[in-house]
Amino acid sequence: MADAVNGVVAVAVETPQHTGLGAPLDYSADALPPGTLVRVPLGRRDVPGIVWDRPAEAEAPPELRPVREVLAAMPPLGASWRQLVAFAAAYYQRGLGELALAVLPPELRKLDDVQLARRVARLRKPAVPARAARRAGLAAATAAAEAADAQHGVQPAADTPEAAPAFPPAEAGPPAAAEAPPLNDEQQAAVDAIGAAAGTYLLHGVTGSGKTEVYLHAAEAALAAGRQVLVMVPEINLTPQLEARLAQRFAGRRLVALHSALTPAQRLKHWLLAHLGEADLVLGTRLAVFASLPRLGLIVADEEHDPSFKQQEGARYSARDLAVYRGHLEGVPVVLGSATPSLETWQRVQEGRYTRLALSQRIGGGVLPRVRLFDMNTLPRQRGSAAPALAPALVDAVAERIERGEQSLLFLNRRGYAPVLHCTACGWKSGCPHCSAWRVFHKGDRSLRCHHCGFSERVPRACPDCGNLDIAPLGRGTERLEEQIAQLLPGARVARIDADTTRLKGSLEAQLGAVHAGDVDVLVGTQMIAKGHDFRRITLVAAVNPDSALFASDFRAPERLFALLMQAAGRAGRDAQQAARSEMWVQSWHPQHALYAALRKHDYEAFAASQLEERQSAGLPPFSSLALLRAEAREASIAQGFLRAASELAQAMADEAGVTLYPPVPPPVARVADVDRLQMLVESPSRVALQRLLAAWLPQLHALRSVHKGVLRWAVDVDPLAI
DNA sequence: AGCACGCCGACT
DNA sequence: GTCGGCGTGCTC
Secondary structure (H helix, E strand, O other): OOOOEOOEEEEEEOOOHHHOOOOOEEEEOOOOOOOOEEEEEEOOEEEEEEEEOOOOOOOOOOOOOEOOEEEOOOOOOOHHHHHHHHHHHHHOOOOHHHHHHHOOOHHHHHOOHHHHHHHHHHHHOOOOHHHHHHHHHHHHOOHHHHHHHHHOOOOOHHHOOOOOOOOOOOOOOOOOOOOOOOOOHHHHHHHHHHHHOOOEEEEEEOOOOOHHHHHHHHHHHHHHOOOEEEEEOOOHHHHHHHHHHHHHHOOOOOEEEEOOOOOHHHHHHHHHHHHOOOOOEEEEOHHHHHOOOOOEEEEEEEOOOOHHHEOOOOOOOEHHHHHHHHHHHHOOOEEEEEOOOOHHHHHHHHOOOOEEEEEOOOHHHOOOOEEEEEEHHHOOOOOOOOOOOOOHHHHHHHHHHHHOOOEEEEEOOOOOOEOEEEEOOOOOEOEOOOOOOEOEEEOOOOEEEOOOOOOEEEOOOOOOOOOOOOEEEEOOOHHHHHHHHHHHOOOOOEEEEOOOOOOOOOHHHHHHHHHHOOOOOEEEEOHHHOOOOOOOOEEEEEEOOOHHHHHOOOOOHHHHHHHHHHHHHOOOOOOHHHHOOOEEEEEEOOOOOHHHHHHHOOOHHHHHHHHHHHHHHHOOOOOOEEEEEEEEEOOHHHHHHHHHHHHHHHHHHHHHHOOEEOOOEOOOOOEEOOEEEEEEEEEEOOHHHHHHHHHHHHHHHHHHHHHOOOEEEEEEEEOOOOO
């Protein structure tokens, strides 16, 4: 361990990469173990920092300022945590200290040592009597004594096992609270494989095939071996039901949640419980991948294909990819669960780098719903009028369900009443004055709302350009679909769930509760309802208008659509006796498309194979690595000039390294809130070559801003989701 | 990123 | 005469 030498410590502080201050800074202090939280002077400010590993050979500048405060009440952050953070900072091209401090609970940086000691002491009082014996030695220590100990850099070794040994095989007799249903052979084989060796596992099974039960058993084994378990889900929405299930199964264990909807105080408490080794299970969203877990024994990433695992601002990390790295680093198994794995994951399975564990059957003998592709071209069209939103045959099928007391789910990935209003006389459309996008008509509050910048106005009575009173909605959103289905099926109880109806805290739960209670016949919603929720009485799911993704410029659009439709199909017929007559309807103008053919057969593998072939011939991920350099300015030409200059700086390097620089292009929505955006694609068949180029190139870009004035922001996105 | 210092316009 | 505009520059 490279401890402090000659009274010098390196401290990671919140300094952005582009200032040339991305690396830790040197301060004078008595020996402090790496990972210790400190406060240090920086310029005229006092900032929080983390003592970092300092290379022994590094020279100290002559005059160093002293560390101002040592927060010794908490054990230092472990070596593997620091390595994870250092890797993420380097890979996603951010300052080390910037990332390290950004992934700590915000509340932590506000505390001084005394306040921290008080909280730590409180949390170390065991919540469950059974834990008292094991923790007795630690709990006995007073906060003051702990603080005094830690002042000398002494920490109970048990709290910071830096190098975790290999995951031991599953043992019998963990203190499970609720009895588990018996596993089928495939589930048992999966649990055995995960328990046998560290590595990355793809748990591949359709909705209802019992993936969660495998997670629970694998977790049980890890807990029995005295380890902590990290479970990640893509969205906060999905935490409550999994939390309930984990809490029920592991009643004697301490379970904490980590996500951005917690209050600052809760987030700090949960994070500390994990860091102190008090929490046995951590359930969270992508930010939980950075939780400090001194006894980590298993990582689960459920719905690993979900785009929400990629952070979309600041350090744009992929929590799924970091989970895999972390598992490798700490020698613990990583389980990636999905019915429709990301093509990156699937390719790694093909290459033998990940192990596929297949769950091929639905639990309880349920079958997947029959997929019915409805060809919208067959609908008779009255002259001059648009095609109806819903095929009459689909409306009949919904009506049948209502008669039988069953529920239907209509899925339309577009909220609002209509995506755009237009004037039938002069052709005016409801564009946003600040963005290159249409403003969406929301009938509920009679507003025209831009979904990009939030600009909202009361919908005009007449055309703002020509005064014509006949302004009409174009296209359909969930509000309009809800209205139409209510008209087509009088007496049906119709509900709608989307971002607009769930704005208030607790309203999603309330609405889902109504569906479960049987108070709803037809549920209309966006992709929010396609994910995770376990509806028992739904026997019909319909994708009302999914075609747009087929021809999107985004190369991942088909992959996303397939996953979404498979997931939506999974909502139907989870109850075995209903499964036989469950149906998934897809209304399409292109029913012959290969994606739908694969969907009809629930054939992920065929779909993945054809997509991978396309990706390979196009030189796209997972057969190449990408990064996007983005720039924003009031005028596109300024952003353009900056990116061109950046490109020139890199050209020689790129040619040599086998990296391709593409010309700057506007993203799909080029102007948002009066700011023009441009982006430049950087591509290489070699991840390493791309990484090397970025590391050499990006530090030079800060200086460009003084030449290209007017660039408001620039940023790099490594492994971008969309290009 | 903050937060300084630093040199030019409209106000008590 | 100052209050304050945000342009450059530094932080171990």
